[in-house]
Amino acid sequence: MSHSRMSILEETGYVVLDSWGDPMDPSEWRDLAYVDWKSSGDTRFAPLKSAYGDIECNGFWHHNPPKADKDGVDVPHNVSRAPTLMKRVAEVGARVGRCRIIELQPNTYGDALYNSHLDDNNRLNPEGEGWIVRCFMQLTDDSDSVMVLRHDINDPSTETRLALPAGAQLVVDSERMWHSVWHPGSEPRYCLITSFESSPELEDWINRNNPRTKVDGESIDAEYAATMEASAQARRQARTDYYGYDPSAVYSEA
Numbered sequence: 001m002s003h004s005r006m007s008i009l010e011e012t013g014y015v016v017l018d019s020w021g022d023p024m025d026p027s028e029w030r031d032l033a034y035v036d037w038k039s040s041g042d043t044r045f046a047p048l049k050s051a052y053g054d055i056e057c058n059g060f061w062h063h064n065p066p067k068a069d070k071d072g073v074d075v076p077h078n079v080s081r082a083p084t085l086m087k088r089v090a091e092v093g094a095r096v097g098r099c100r101i102i103e104l105q106p107n108t109y110g111d112a113l114y115n116s117h118l119d120d121n122n123r124l125n126p127e128g129e130g131w132i133v134r135c136f137m138q139l140t141d142d143s144d145s146v147m148v149l150r151h152d153i154n155d156p157s158t159e160t161r162l163a164l165p166a167g168a169q170l171v172v173d174s175e176r177m178w179h180s181v182w183h184p185g186s187e188p189r190y191c192l193i194t195s196f197e198s199s200p201e202l203e204d205w206i207n208r209n210n211p212r213t214k215v216d217g218e219s220i221d222a223e224y225a226a227t228m229e230a231s232a233q234a235r236r237q238a239r240t241d242y243y244g245y246d247p248s249a250v251y252s253e254a
């Protein structure tokens with residue numbers, strides 16, 4: 001027996017939904033308690049749900065008792081300051097694991113490729129239950145930033161770049177898809193990232209939000225892309241040589 005998965009993610013590994021329309025008060029992400037937690041570059045995270053409600057971002061399987069990335073517990077300090085975000089998550093109606101806001105400092109396309117990784121979403125997930133996927137709800141209006149997705153990190157032709165204006169909503173099988181964000185802005189990017197269990201409820205929510213499983217993606221200057229590709233792959237190789245393995249291919253905890 002394996003995990004139950006949603007057919008909508010089968011072909012491309014992602015789905016782009018209609019944007020969240022209502023404006024949000026930036027205090028819902030600015031006034032939270034953040035912890036240093038490195039993922040895909042220079043990042044911090046503000047947990048809204050953690051393994052047992054503490055202000056920390058560790059994988060649920062590291063706790064005592066360990067558990068799969070489900071049934072996250074509200075972090076009171078942050079939840080009380082982010083009522084709209086919590087409402088958005090609850091409206092999905094699916095089982096929630098890790099739920100936190102990422103703060104990402106500006107970077108280059110090459111940095112994004114260097115930091116691209118696969119997530120560790122399904123450790124301890126019992127066979128027969130729903131496969132855990134990630135939902136990304138963009139908070140800041142970073143219209144020039146993109147989520148960089150690849151089926152094969154070593155094959156640029158498998159890349160799709162998804163735009164990140166305020167309110168953008170994406171669901172990604174991030175344990176299968178290489179991912180990171182290229183954020184060329186001058187201010188940090190904020191995004192709500194939630195682990196959801198694949199389920200009829202999650203599928204219904206996706207279907208209510210005009211899902212697109214294949215988009216053209218944002219364009220990129222070919223010469224710039226080639227230069228960044230070469231430098232990023234050299235940096236990735238140097239890291240692999242240093243560790244003796246590719247740490248980004250060992251499912252990341254972020």
Ligand SMILES: [Fe+2]
Binds near residue numbers: 118174179254
């Ligand atoms: Fe990730």
